[in-house]
Amino acid sequence: MIELLPDPVVALPATPLADAVLDVVRPVESPSVFNHSVRTYLFARLVAERRAMSGYDDDLLFAACVMHDIGVAPDGPHVERFEVEGAERAAGFLVNQGISTADADQVWQAIALHTTSGVAEHRGPLCVLVRAGVAVDFGGPIGTEHLDAVTDDQAETIHAAYPRLEMVRSLTDAIVAQAAKNPKNAPVPSTPADFLRERAADGETRLERAARTSRWGN
Numbered sequence: 633m634i635e636l637l638p639d640p641v642v643a644l645p646a647t648p649l650a651d652a653v654l655d656v657v658r659p660v661e662s663p664s665v666f667n668h669s670v671r672t673y674l675f676a677r678l679v680a681e682r683r684a685m686s687g688y689d690d691d692l693l694f695a696a697c698v699m700h701d702i703g704v705a706p707d708g709p710h711v712e713r714f715e716v717e718g719a720e721r722a723a724g725f726l727v728n729q730g731i732s733t734a735d736a737d738q739v740w741q742a743i744a745l746h747t748t749s750g751v752a753e754h755r756g757p758l759c760v761l762v763r764a765g766v767a768v769d770f771g772g773p774i775g776t777e778h779l780d781a782v783t784d785d786q787a788e789t790i791h792a793a794y795p796r797l798e799m800v801r802s803l804t805d806a807i808v809a810q811a812a813k814n815p816k817n818a819p820v821p822s823t824p825a826d827f828l829r830e831r832a833a834d835g836e837t838r839l840e841r842a843a844r845t846s847r848w849g850n
Contacts, residue, residue, distance in 0.1 A: 641786050642674060642793040649691045652729055653698050660705040664802035667794040668769055673697035674790050675782060676765030680757075682781035688757040692735055695726060696742040696762045703743075704806035710813045713824050717810075717817075719744035747823040749775070770800070771846030773839055779847060787848075796850055800843040804831075 644650060658666055673694050680688070702708070703718025710717065719740040726736040742762040745752040752763040767775040768782060782790075808831050811817045811824035818825040830837040843850055 639789055639793075641678075641789045644670070644673075645690055645694050647691055649726075649729060649731070650694050653695050653725075656725060657698055657702060657705075660707050661702065662802055662806070664797035664799050665701055665704070665806060667797060668799045668803060669698045669701055671769045671790055671794050672700060672762065672765035674765075674794075675768035675778075676761040678786060679764045679768065679778045679781045680761055682778075685757055685761065688761065689735070692731075692739055692758060693761055695722060696739045696758055697765055699725070699739070700743045700746050700762055700766065701803065701806070704803070704810045708810075710810050711816060713817050713819060713822055714807055714810050715744050715747055715823075769848075770839075770843060771848035773842035773846055791848070796848060798850055800840055800850055804837055804840055 644654075657669065661669065676693060676697055677690075679685070680693075699722040700718060701714070702721050703712075703714035703716070708717055708721065712720070722743055723736040723740040726739055727733060738756065738758045741755050742752070742758040745755060745759050746762050746766055749763075752759040764775075764778045764781075768778050772779065804827055807824055808827050811828045818828050827837050827839075
């Protein structure tokens with residue numbers, strides 16, 4: 633029997649650290665948020681290839697992308713804004729895995745700054761690529777700069793392997809739920825504060841409305 637190799641577009645790193653990251657994230661995130669997190673990595677990798685970017689460690693990129701929304705996982709303490717809570721959780725996990733504090737801090741920055749446009753782009757390749765991967769997965773509402781790095785065929789392959797499952801609504805639900813638990817989780821100004829205010833006023837956020845006309849449609 634001939635063993636078929638996975639399509640390289642959706643191949644994940646075959647390393648102990650990547651396996652450990654998946655083992656931590658998969659049980660605590662909804663399937664929708666988990667798929668978004670993996671797609672973020674796959675899209676970030678395509679952006680890096682298209683832009684000929686270097687100077688980053690792929691294992692660290694994988695950890696930063698796949699753990700970037702772990703701050704909204706329901707098993708967390710939920711006492712800080714989700715970006716910082718996720719950054720703390722990811723960095724602590726990496727140090728426990730034997731990753732240096734300097735490398736763990738790169739991941740911390742990439743996760744903590746992934747919603748901070750205009751700052752993440754100046755903090756090194758890991759921050760740039762996580763922010764870019766997130767933006768591509770939203771399909772336009774938070775930035776179109778890197779959408780051309782992904783062909784329609786590549787996008788179809790990625791979405792077949794990791795379906796969207798109404799990701800924008802699901803992720804927004806999780807961010808709003810986390811933000812509502814403690815005023816410290818939604819400082820003004822911040823993405824969590826904006827989502828909390830917009831949901832209370834209109835029942836949905838501007839991001840959710842914009843996503844309906846994005847490249848992916850949700």
